[in-house]
Amino acid sequence: MKTNSFARQVDYATALRLVRDRAARVMPPATRVPVARATGRVAAADIMARTCRPPADISAMDGYAFAHDAMVAHGRLPVAGRTVAGDAAISLAPGHARAILTGAHIPAGADCVMAAERMAVVDGTVAPTAPLPASGANIRRQGEEFASGTRLVAAGQRLDWRHVALLSSQGVGDVAVIRRPRVSVVSNGAELAADAPGACPDSNAPMLASMLTGIGARVTTHAAPTDNVARQAACLHAARRGADVMVTTGGISVGDTDHMLDILRDAGARVMFRGVAIRPGRPLTVLEHDGQTIFCLPGNPGAAAICALMFVWPYLRTIMGQDMPRPGVCATADFTADAPPGVTLFIPVSLHPGPQGWLCRRVPTVGASDIIAFSRADALLAVTQDSPIRAGQPAWGMPLRADM
Numbered sequence: 001m002k003t004n005s006f007a008r009q010v011d012y013a014t015a016l017r018l019v020r021d022r023a024a025r026v027m028p029p030a031t032r033v034p035v036a037r038a039t040g041r042v043a044a045a046d047i048m049a050r051t052c053r054p055p056a057d058i059s060a061m062d063g064y065a066f067a068h069d070a071m072v073a074h075g076r077l078p079v080a081g082r083t084v085a086g087d088a089a090i091s092l093a094p095g096h097a098r099a100i101l102t103g104a105h106i107p108a109g110a111d112c113v114m115a116a117e118r119m120a121v122v123d124g125t126v127a128p129t130a131p132l133p134a135s136g137a138n139i140r141r142q143g144e145e146f147a148s149g150t151r152l153v154a155a156g157q158r159l160d161w162r163h164v165a166l167l168s169s170q171g172v173g174d175v176a177v178i179r180r181p182r183v184s185v186v187s188n189g190a191e192l193a194a195d196a197p198g199a200c201p202d203s204n205a206p207m208l209a210s211m212l213t214g215i216g217a218r219v220t221t222h223a224a225p226t227d228n229v230a231r232q233a234a235c236l237h238a239a240r241r242g243a244d245v246m247v248t249t250g251g252i253s254v255g256d257t258d259h260m261l262d263i264l265r266d267a268g269a270r271v272m273f274r275g276v277a278i279r280p281g282r283p284l285t286v287l288e289h290d291g292q293t294i295f296c297l298p299g300n301p302g303a304a305a306i307c308a309l310m311f312v313w314p315y316l317r318t319i320m321g322q323d324m325p326r327p328g329v330c331a332t333a334d335f336t337a338d339a340p341p342g343v344t345l346f347i348p349v350s351l352h353p354g355p356q357g358w359l360c361r362r363v364p365t366v367g368a369s370d371i372i373a374f375s376r377a378d379a380l381l382a383v384t385q386d387s388p389i390r391a392g393q394p395a396w397g398m399p400l401r402a403d404m
């Protein structure tokens, strides 16, 4: 048995700090993409408004624009002309009303718009059939939404349809985004060979590819379905090329066929930490090799998932400049759980609508090898000695579902 023990394991908070500190130093460069293809990408810089919005006073209604005083004085006004959205600004003929459509520039001299269905046109004059609104009514004022120079998007914002709308409204054609981090996922172990007597399908590589693609990484998967050191090393070296981040799964504990740590160290990688006081996931080992960060996750699928969620995920978010923490979900627990001193336990829970927000229930799990528990769970709770779970008390969890 090798001596790659976990004697110097760190606690969860320390491990996360080391990972975040490292991430803060290795942000990938920016690149430009068309706004129409920016969904899911992360803004590399603040984006400021080029113009105010609305860019001029515009009508909020289809109706008639006029001078309020004139309508009060005469009760009806002759209609002269019509302005539609997109027309140049024009002056109101004095003592007249002008037909106007929603979004059209308010003619100079008009200070009120009344909806067409609240007025009647008789013999070329228009008169209110409902109470006259106040002066200024139904006019959207220049810059009332935002001024030119307003920050529209902050650096680190993950862009979605809301920002696509905002940037497109400003005529912005393309946008600086963080290059998607390239992540190589490597699985290993003789049991992954299809012809192995006790063959085990590789579920970790597809799981990690799915999870990490979902947060914006470009993932390639590599497999070394062998326990042979040389062949595993060749696979790791091939996977390393061009990757910002490597994520291995399996072969990181203390067994005779657990070669990941030795191979990576022999290649020149430096161990940042070896082992974390979390359950499941204790064997997690993180190394750095030049600009590359290497996460060696345990092979047990549940442990691999938790290590990826709790470490690889925040690492990728940080290198993509996303400093906003992922929103958690708060739910009232219907169970009690305690953690041993110094250890952080991760407990999958299902969420159920309760009288006041969510209720959470523990999802039964057989441990780190469990793969079905996650598909039955909606969130993951972290439990420590200082923050136990108590029935009837609120608990914060990390959502697992893509739609939360």
Ligand SMILES: Nc1nc2c(c(=O)[nH]1)N[C@H]1C(S)=C(S)[C@@H](COP(=O)(O)OP(=O)(O)OC[C@H]3O[C@@H](n4cnc5c(N)ncnc54)[C@H](O)[C@@H]3O)O[C@H]1N2
Residues within 6 Å of the ligand: 006, 187, 188, 189, 191, 192, 200, 201, 202, 203, 204, 205, 249, 250, 251, 252, 253, 254, 255, 258, 280, 281, 282, 283, 297, 298, 299, 300, 301, 303, 368, 369
């Ligand atoms: N003497 C000790 N033994 C173990 C310790 C320890 O501290 N001392 N830690 C245990 C813990 S905790 C875990 S977790 C596992 C992690 O071991 P490895 O990371 O070396 O993983 P493997 O041994 O390669 O595989 C474990 C398990 O996972 C299955 N596996 C592996 N890769 C995949 C994959 N890509 N897809 C699906 N399933 C996979 C593999 O078949 C094994 O069943 O070590 C404990 N042992």
Ligand code: MOO
Residues within 6 Å of the ligand: 278, 279, 280, 281, 282, 283, 298, 300, 303, 304, 367, 368, 369
């Ligand atoms: O921590 Mo291991 O990840 O329990 O099975």
